[in-house]
Amino acid sequence: MRADCITRAIPRIVPPWLSDLAGAWIFYTVLPAWPWPQPSFQRIARFAPWMGLLIGALQGLLWIGLSRLSWPPVACALCVVALGIQLSGGLHHDGLIDTADGLGAPAERRLEAMEDSRVGASGVLALVMVLLLQVAALIQLGGQAPLGLCLAAFWARVAPLWAMARFNYLRAAGTAAFHREHGRPLWDALPSLLVVVLLAGWVGAMPLLLGGVVAILVAQSLGRRLGGHTGDSYGAALVLTEMITLLGLALLLPAS
Numbered sequence: 001m002r003a004d005c006i007t008r009a010i011p012r013i014v015p016p017w018l019s020d021l022a023g024a025w026i027f028y029t030v031l032p033a034w035p036w037p038q039p040s041f042q043r044i045a046r047f048a049p050w051m052g053l054l055i056g057a058l059q060g061l062l063w064i065g066l067s068r069l070s071w072p073p074v075a076c077a078l079c080v081v082a083l084g085i086q087l088s089g090g091l092h093h094d095g096l097i098d099t100a101d102g103l104g105a106p107a108e109r110r111l112e113a114m115e116d117s118r119v120g121a122s123g124v125l126a127l128v129m130v131l132l133l134q135v136a137a138l139i140q141l142g143g144q145a146p147l148g149l150c151l152a153a154f155w156a157r158v159a160p161l162w163a164m165a166r167f168n169y170l171r172a173a174g175t176a177a178f179h180r181e182h183g184r185p186l187w188d189a190l191p192s193l194l195v196v197v198l199l200a201g202w203v204g205a206m207p208l209l210l211g212g213v214v215a216i217l218v219a220q221s222l223g224r225r226l227g228g229h230t231g232d233s234y235g236a237a238l239v240l241t242e243m244i245t246l247l248g249l250a251l252l253l254p255a256s
Contacts, residue, residue: 020044024051028157030089045164048157055087056153060146067143077138080149081131095235096130097123102232103225111170114232130243137246141253148249155211156242159219160234167223170230207252211245218244 014037023039024047025031033039059080066076085093102114104122113120141148219237223229229237 014038016040016043021047024048028052028091029055029087031087045161048160049154052153052155052157053150055084056150058087059084059149059153063138063145063149073139073142073145074135076145077135080138080145081134084149084153092235092238093127095232096239097127098232099222099226099230099236100126110226111230114230130239134243134246137243137250140250141246144249144253148246148253151208151211151249152242152245155215155245156238158212159215159237159241160229162216163219163223163229163234163237166220168228170226170228207249210248210252211241214244214248215241 019037019040020043022034022037023041024044026033026039027041027044028048028051062083063076063080066079067073071079097119098114098116101116101120101123102110104120105113138145138148215237218241219229222233222237222240226233
């Protein structure tokens with residue numbers, strides 16, 4: 001009897017943020033779900049940058065492991081990009097494809113084109129170009145690639161937070177509408193950003209904060225072109241921020 005009471009009491013003492021973190025783990029990655037606590041999905045966006053950092057760290061570890069096995073940089077780059085797509089379930093790259101198809105259509109048909117399950121030429125070309133540029137940036141980064149992967153994956157998840165805060169959501173019944181309804185995007189991102197600023201003295205301010213500037217510019221640009229954002233454009237902002245940040249870091253950080 002007493003054990004039953006304790007079991008029933010456990011969910012009541014779980015802090016809301018921990019349930020949201022469990023939900024973010026499920027939503028943003030394909031990693032096995034936690035056995036406890038019961039996940040909540042209302043305010044998971046605040047943990048998106050940390051999920052990105054986790055994915056970037058796993059990619060970086062794969063790069064290090066393959067490098068120690070004497071794999072060439074091009075092979076390492078291809079493998080870590082594939083791992084990143086797999087760990088996120090391809091959710092964001094699907095958004096990139098749909099957004100590119102929408103931007104390739106007349107303004108009055110953009111949302112319709114983005115909702116179409118068929119993949120158009122604009123979407124295919126956008127995905128191929130993004131992947132090629134990511135691979136090229138990682139090859140150039142060389143030994144700095146693990147750091148670049150972590151920074152790019154972190155800041156890429158900040159871009160949708162900015163989009164949520166600054167632009168209306170274009171689909172009232174869209175599957176990503178709950179992010180904006182329940183979240184406080186910029187406030188939710190503040191703890192993550194403070195940690196990044198504290199690390200600036202270790203890595204260097206320019207490489208560390210570059211992705212933040214890219215995240216804002218990409219989210220703003222897509223929002224203005226579309227007249228707002230959707231779940232697809234959140235994913236597109238993420239992928240584009242990641243790619244551009246890696247390219248910028250490839251220019252700033254000496255390869256080793």
